Amino acid sequence: xxxxxxxxxxxxxxxxxxxxxxxxxxxxxxxxxxxxxxxxxxxxxxxxxxxxxxxxxxxxxxxxxxxxxxxxxxxxxxxxxxxxxxxxxxxxxxxxxxxxxxxxxxxxxxxxxxxxxxxxxxxxxxxxxxxxxxxxxxxxxxxxxxxxxxxxxxxxxxxxxxxxxxxxxxxxxxxxxxxxxxxxxxxxxxxxxxxxxxxxxxxxxxxxxxxxxxxxxxxxxxxxxxxxxxxxxxxxxxxxxxxxxxxxxxxxxxxxxxxxxxxxxxxxxxxxxxxxxxxxxxxxxxxxxxxxxxxxxxxxxxxxxxxxxxxxxxxxxxxxxxxxxxxxxxxxxxxxxxxxxxxxxxxxxxxxxxxxxxxxxxxxxxxxxxxxxxxxxxxxxxxxx
Numbered sequence: 001x002x003x004x005x006x007x008x009x010x011x012x013x014x015x016x017x018x019x020x021x022x023x024x025x026x027x028x029x030x031x032x033x034x035x036x037x038x039x040x041x042x043x044x045x046x047x048x049x050x051x052x053x054x055x056x057x058x059x060x061x062x063x064x065x066x067x068x069x070x071x072x073x074x075x076x077x078x079x080x081x082x083x084x085x086x087x088x089x090x091x092x093x094x095x096x097x098x099x100x101x102x103x104x105x106x107x108x109x110x111x112x113x114x115x116x117x118x119x120x121x122x123x124x125x126x127x128x129x130x131x132x133x134x135x136x137x138x139x140x141x142x143x144x145x146x147x148x149x150x151x152x153x154x155x156x157x158x159x160x161x162x163x164x165x166x167x168x169x170x171x172x173x174x175x176x177x178x179x180x181x182x183x184x185x186x187x188x189x190x191x192x193x194x195x196x197x198x199x200x201x202x203x204x205x206x207x208x209x210x211x212x213x214x215x216x217x218x219x220x221x222x223x224x225x226x227x228x229x230x231x232x233x234x235x236x237x238x239x240x241x242x243x244x245x246x247x248x249x250x251x252x253x254x255x256x257x258x259x260x261x262x263x264x265x266x267x268x269x270x271x272x273x274x275x276x277x278x279x280x281x282x283x284x285x286x287x288x289x290x291x292x293x294x295x296x297x298x299x300x301x302x303x304x305x306x307x308x309x310x311x312x313x314x315x316x317x318x319x320x321x322x323x324x325x326x327x328x329x330x331x332x333x334x335x336x337x338x339x340x341x342x343x344x345x346x347x348x349x350x351x352x353x354x355x356x357x358x359x360x361x362x363x364x365x366x367x368x369x370x371x372x373x374x375x376x377x378x379x380x381x382x383x384x385x
Contacts, residue, residue, distance in 0.1 A: 003053055004195045010035060010277055024081060025133055032273045033363065034279020045281070048158060054278055059102050061275030061343065063240040064267035065112040065335050066163065067223050071260060073156050075196065081154055082343070085147065089154040092330065096305040098121035103301045104354075108294060113169055114349055118340065118358065121162040121233020122302050126334030127152025129370055133329075139376045142384050144322045147328050159336045160241050166340050169233035170347045184233025187227060192242050195250065202250050216262050219247040237343060244305035272335075282345065283356045291353060306331045321380050331371040337362045 006378075013035040028172025100119025104110045110118075130152060134140040140149065170179035195202070223243045230239025251259060288295055310327035318326065340357060345355040 006054075007274075013274070014273060014277075017187045021367075024367070025129070025374055026367055027129060029268055029273055029276055030274040030363075033280040033338075033359075036089075036277040037283055037285060037363075038280075040281050040283050041285040053155045054274060054281075054284070056273065058275045058278030061267070061271035061273070061278075062339050063227055063261075064271045065275065065339060066237055066240035068225075068260075068263060069156055069159055069266055069336065070241040070246075071248035072153075073160075073245050073248065075249055077153065078157070079096040081150060082310060084317065085150045085154060088147075089151045089158075090338045091313050092151065092306065092309040093120070093123045093155060095309040096302060099305040100298070100301055103297060107297070108354075110350070110354060112230045114344065117169060118344065118350065118354070119160060119302075120158065120165070121140045121337045121340035122298070122333060122358065122362065123305075123334065124159045124162060124336045125152045125155045125330050126332045126336075126366065128154065129332050129334060129366070130329050133370060133374050133377065136374075137381050139377060139381065139384050141216065144318070144325065144384050147318075147324055151330060152324075160238075162238045162336065162340055163241055163343075166343050166361065167238045169349060179308060181233035181235050184229050184235055185238065187229055188239055188242050191226075192246055195246050215251065215259055219259055219263065222247050237339065240349075266351045275342075276338070279342055279359060282342070283359050284329050284352045285356070286302070287353045287356045288360050294353060295357040295360045295364075298357055299364050302361065303331050321383055325373070325376050325380065327383075328369060331365055332373070348369070 010032065014029065014031040017031030017034055017129040022028050028086040034167040054346055077385050097116060097120040100122055101112070101116035102117035104119060105112050127149065130148060131140065134145045134148065167181070171178045225239065226243035226246070228239075230236045231240075248256060248260075307324075310330065311323050314323040314326065341350070341355050341358045341362075344350040345352070350358075
């Protein structure tokens with residue numbers, strides 16, 4: 001199918017499915033993934049469908065998603081988090097990663113490093129889905145709402161860690177690549193540290209600048225510069241996140257919100273939509289149907305681990321309903337787990353069976369959790385307000 005015709009059909013399907021998904025409190029862009037899955041089920045693949053040209057666009061969409069993740073990481077906000085939120089987040093993510101990693105390694109016999117990195121990415125939280133639901137029921141500013149949002153926000157650090165280790169795993173395939181990765185990572189970390197060190201001075205210059213509409217171009221310059229350096233070392237995903245951290249922390253708060261909205265339009269409106277479509281198209285639905293136990297086990301272990309971790313971590317701090325609501329909300333997943341899965345698949349570190357099961361398990365949580373979470377908030381709202 002010709003590129004522009006395919007894009008037209010893809011956006012039409014995404015919007016049509018997205019209208020239904022939004023009513024279920026699932027982001028509309030998820031419709032692109034479902035459309036890709038539908039084509040995959042019909043036997044239309046990236047290679048035999050003559051659609052390889054989508055891969056670079058999908059990769060750019062993935063990098064923009066990571067840029068936004070980094071953009072939302074505020075050093076100032078991280079420093080304000082309480083010790084309890086930090087310890088709770090760390091315990092939840094690491095416990096789920098441990099349980100998931102052990103399951104993939106000892107039951108399904110995947111390599112230990114791959115198992116734990118995949119499980120760590122699946123343990124991350126799609127807080128962007130939770131905030132609108134909390135706002136809808138007027139719970140965002142309550143004690144339990146602030147805990148959920150804070151854990152979801154602090155979770156961004158672990159998303160960076162998952163991407164970082166995935167990049168290292170890819171680089172470790174050859175000594176030459178690993179050496180180049182070390183050099184590229186060193187340049188990126190030094191550049192990030194220097195720019196963040198002088199961010200107050202840069203913020204003042206930006207605040208008094210008259211040509212503020214050039215700021216978007218400046219952010220894109222940082223993005224492509226960091227990705228270019230990182231790609232030389234095979235760690236372009238890490239470069240995209242660090243670029244977001246730099247750009248987001250150099251901008252004054254008012255301008256940051258304005259630039260972020262423009263970047264989101266660019267990312268989610270075009271590139272990220274293609275990424276989700278490519279993720280769905282890369283799946284093998286027949287593998288899921290042939291080996292459903294892998295998908296069901298990944299979903300069950302990830303969800304059960306989250307409930308156990310929240311239940312233990314919330315002892316003495318939250319009552320039963322609060323722990324149930326928190327565990328349910330924090331079980332939602334969205335983009336980061338899909339990014340790591342795609343990186344591992346592209347570099348042949350996981351097979352199509354695990355990739356398909358991984359995407360399917362993440363998709364189930366993205367669709368199911370918002371519905372259950374909203375039902376629980378509606379039923380127990382008076383308890384939290």
